[in-house]
Amino acid sequence: MTSEEPVIHIDGLTKIFRDFWRRPRARAVDGISLDVRPGEVFGLLGPNGSGKSTTIKVLLGLLHADAGEVKVLGRPPRDVDVKKRVGYLPEESYLYPYLDARETLRFYAALFGLAGAERERRIDELLDMVGLSHTGRRRVGEFSKGMARRIGLAQALINDPDLVILDEPTSGLDPLGTRQVKDIVTALAERGKTVLLSSHLLADVEDVCDRVSILYGGKVRAAGPIRELLQVAGHLQIRLGELDDSKRVELLDALEGILGQRPDLEPTRRDLETFFLEVVAQARRESGEGSGTRAEGRLAAFLTAKDEDAA
Amino acid sequence: MRQLFAIAQLTLRAALRERVAWSMLVLVAGTLLLLPLGLRADGTLAGELRMHVRYSTGISVALLAAMTLWVSCAAVAGDLSSKRLQMVLTKPVSRAVLWWGKWLAVSALSVSLLMICGGVTYWRVMQRARDPGVSAEERARIEATLLTARRPERPKEEDMTVRALALYDEQIRLGRIHPEAPKEDVLRELQNLALTFRYAAQQDEEVHWDFPLSRPLTETDRLQLSFTFDGASMGVSRIPGEWRIRVGDGEMAVFTARIDQTPSGETVLDVPVTEALLGADRLRVSFHNLSEESQTVFFRTRDGVLLYRAAGGFGPNLFRALALLAGLLALLAALGVSAGSLFSLPVACYATAMILVLQAFSGTLERVLEEGTTLNPNREYGAVMQSVDRASMVAYRGMHALIRPLDVDRPLDRVSRGVLVSAGEVGRTAGFRMLPGLAVISLIGIGLFSRRETGVAE
Structure with missing residues (x-):
């Protein structure tokens, strides 16, 4: 695969679910085409039943395409060599409940052929990254949904993948966890990793994705860079720093003179997520760590290492 | 891996x-x-x-x-x-x-x-x-x-085809079998019948089995005679008889054992490997029915009479059986x-x-x-x-x-x-x-x- 080639190439993908007698029951995906380029964070959006998960499962080789061409990292999705370079976090973290967090990661590491000190180092770093280093010996069956998602995310990154597929990664996470996942996605992208993200939470997608495809009824209804898609034609926004009252009146008068109408002027607001994170950070400084997860959202060292080191 | x-x-x-x-x-x-x-x-x-x-x-x-x-x-x-x-x-x-x-x-x-x-x-x-x-x-x-794990030596199988055909012709001649009855099925039944009578001994009659041995007998061998038989009449308490073993077609019995027992389950008799038996690669085992009443003795047509040779201990035998079962479980x-x-x-x-x-x-x-x-x-x-x-x-x-x-x-x-x-x-x-x-x-x-x-x- 050359650097210009898309990491994910889908051309006319169709997937039909059939009943026991092979009669068509549902056309889950209907002629989807899309390309995801290297180093891109690509969002797959759509309501329930729009074909997002089916598309992801075809990309992972869990479902066969009825029509169309699908290539992941330049090869068919069921190729074992492709899977070595892919990390996947499913919609639900389907973990073995009788394994503890460390054993879970050890199991998935073994599937990638990792062993010895390298494996243990990665596990330590990932547990630290997702804030579960203190619960390493607790069975994941006892974990909350958010904690299970974190372990799910850790297992998706154990092989230092080139392509990370995240299906609803922030589902079940608190705002801190959500922020952390977004930071991790951004950090992965900065390191040249490709991320395919499917989510219902549009704010999450908007925060981290470069491009999106919006699916409905198994078809792509809109696609392109987020900035272009969200642009409202003919509308502009002016951002200003602090203004005293006299300057504000002066500005409004000037604008009224130019536009022929008096514009509205509103104070800048933080979004709720930013406000929440500030409050929690303040509380943490005052009273130390609470129970549950502990993390700063720092990317695991092996994920930030240079390519030759990681190899 | x-x-x-x-x-x-x-x-x-x-x-x-x-x-x-x-x-x-x-x-x-x-x-x-x-x-x-x-x-x-x-x-x-x-x-x-x-x-x-x-x-x-x-x-x-x-x-x-x-x-x-x-x-x-x-x-x-x-x-x-x-x-x-x-x-x-x-x-x-x-x-x-x-x-x-x-x-x-x-x-x-x-x-x-x-x-x-x-x-x-x-x-x-x-x-x-x-x-x-x-x-x-x-x-x-x-x-x-x-x-003791014992290796069975089985008698030569008797071919009853000729006897069954003769019986068939006789029964047809006597009109006891319908001429349109499927011949194959009737012959199969007659073969079984002939075999049953082949291994039956009426009062004062003898029945025999020929044993081609897998290898000649040596002085380290331990030999056993095993038999399972039934009486023809219900309520028979004991059947007397005599077992004899001869080497090949020899006239002289190298082993003789009298029995007088109820017909139930398998009976095992130890057969000492005497000098007369050393090197023998074919034995004829016979049973003489010494019943005083008109009592017929039937031996099972399959494995009714066997010779056993000692071939190891219980532990290894059990282990080999478990190995077979392990394969089954796998x-x-x-x-x-x-x-x-x-x-x-x-x-x-x-x-x-x-x-x-x-x-x-x-x-x-x-x-x-x-x-x-x-x-x-x-x-x-x-x-x-x-x-x-x-x-x-x-x-x-x-x-x-x-x-x-x-x-x-x-x-x-x-x-x-x-x-x-x-x-x-x-x-x-x-x-x-x-x-x-x-x-x-x-x-x-x-x-x-x-x-x-x-x-x-x-």
Whole structure:
């Protein structure tokens, strides 16, 4: 695969679910085409039943395409060599409940052929990254949904993948966890990793994705860079720093003179997520760590290492 | 290999979490330890120990077989329904590695438990047999029939075709058989009848068996004569008779033993290997009916009279029998993993349980195949019934082929009677039936599993 080639190439993908007698029951995906380029964070959006998960499962080789061409990292999705370079976090973290967090990661590491000190180092770093280093010996069956998602995310990154597929990664996470996942996605992208993200939470997608495809009824209804898609034609926004009252009146008068109408002027607001994170950070400084997860959202060292080191 | 062992290790842990598996294990332990307390044999210690080996261990093995099927089906079908396997299959693991990993874990678990069962059986038998309270006579009997593995020498098979044809012609001439009756069926019945009378001795008559020995007798050989017979009349209490053994066609009996006993079960007589028997490679064994009443004695047409040669001890014999059963459990594990790869857990369990049930009726299947008919239709039945019969025979042959690799010829039963389970038999069964069976099951299982979509919503 050359650097210009898309990491994910889908051309006319169709997937039909059939009943026991092979009669068509549902056309889950209907002629989807899309390309995801290297180093891109690509969002797959759509309501329930729009074909997002089916598309992801075809990309992972869990479902066969009825029509169309699908290539992941330049090869068919069921190729074992492709899977070595892919990390996947499913919609639900389907973990073995009788394994503890460390054993879970050890199991998935073994599937990638990792062993010895390298494996243990990665596990330590990932547990630290997702804030579960203190619960390493607790069975994941006892974990909350958010904690299970974190372990799910850790297992998706154990092989230092080139392509990370995240299906609803922030589902079940608190705002801190959500922020952390977004930071991790951004950090992965900065390191040249490709991320395919499917989510219902549009704010999450908007925060981290470069491009999106919006699916409905198994078809792509809109696609392109987020900035272009969200642009409202003919509308502009002016951002200003602090203004005293006299300057504000002066500005409004000037604008009224130019536009022929008096514009509205509103104070800048933080979004709720930013406000929440500030409050929690303040509380943490005052009273130390609470129970549950502990993390700063720092990317695991092996994920930030240079390519030759990681190899 | 790392992937294989990771999957095997995980499967093993999952198996030990199965409530059904633990319930089965409790039953196995109960069967092995408690059932012998309730067994009532023929009143002898030898009989009790035989029952223990045959039934307690046999039931334990049956329970282990059921557990193996459950665990192996659940290993894949359970993981598929819980979607955990989806996670595993997105990793660089081929379906073949996954299949073999699951199989390895279930087989290792089942075989380990089987060996523990075998260990308990061995310990119990040896402890009871060496109890100082056991009489010398009883100890000798146990030593001769259970603690010694004996290789059977079988008599030359008699061809009854000519005799049956003669009987057929005679019966036709006398008008006792309808001329349109299917000749093949009538001849088969007449052959069985002729064989029954071949091995029957009327009052003051002698019946004999010719034994071509597998190798000449040496002074280290220990020889036993075993027989099972019935009286023709009900209520016969004792039948007197005399056994004689001659070398080849010789006139002189080199062994003579008088009996006077009720016809029940197998009787074993020790035959000292005297100088006259050394080097003999063909023996003629005969029984003279000395009954004073008009009492006919019938011997079983198959294995009614056998010569046994000592060929090892109880421990190795039990181990070889367990090796055969271990192969059986490994095959069941393969069946379960394959079924679990293709079907949902309940369907997989039912499908494999049916194979186990079929295996239990392997004798019936073989008898039907021998007879060549299921309905025994005659001409009056018409073409439809004959077609149904032919179709059902195809089904029977298919079922027989399906269970053929699982057919291990009752090894525990033979160990309980002190009959040798030879290393050659273990090797042949493993090499010619079990390994090819495993290869076929794994190829089919892996092939179909590889084509299966595992991401379909349940």
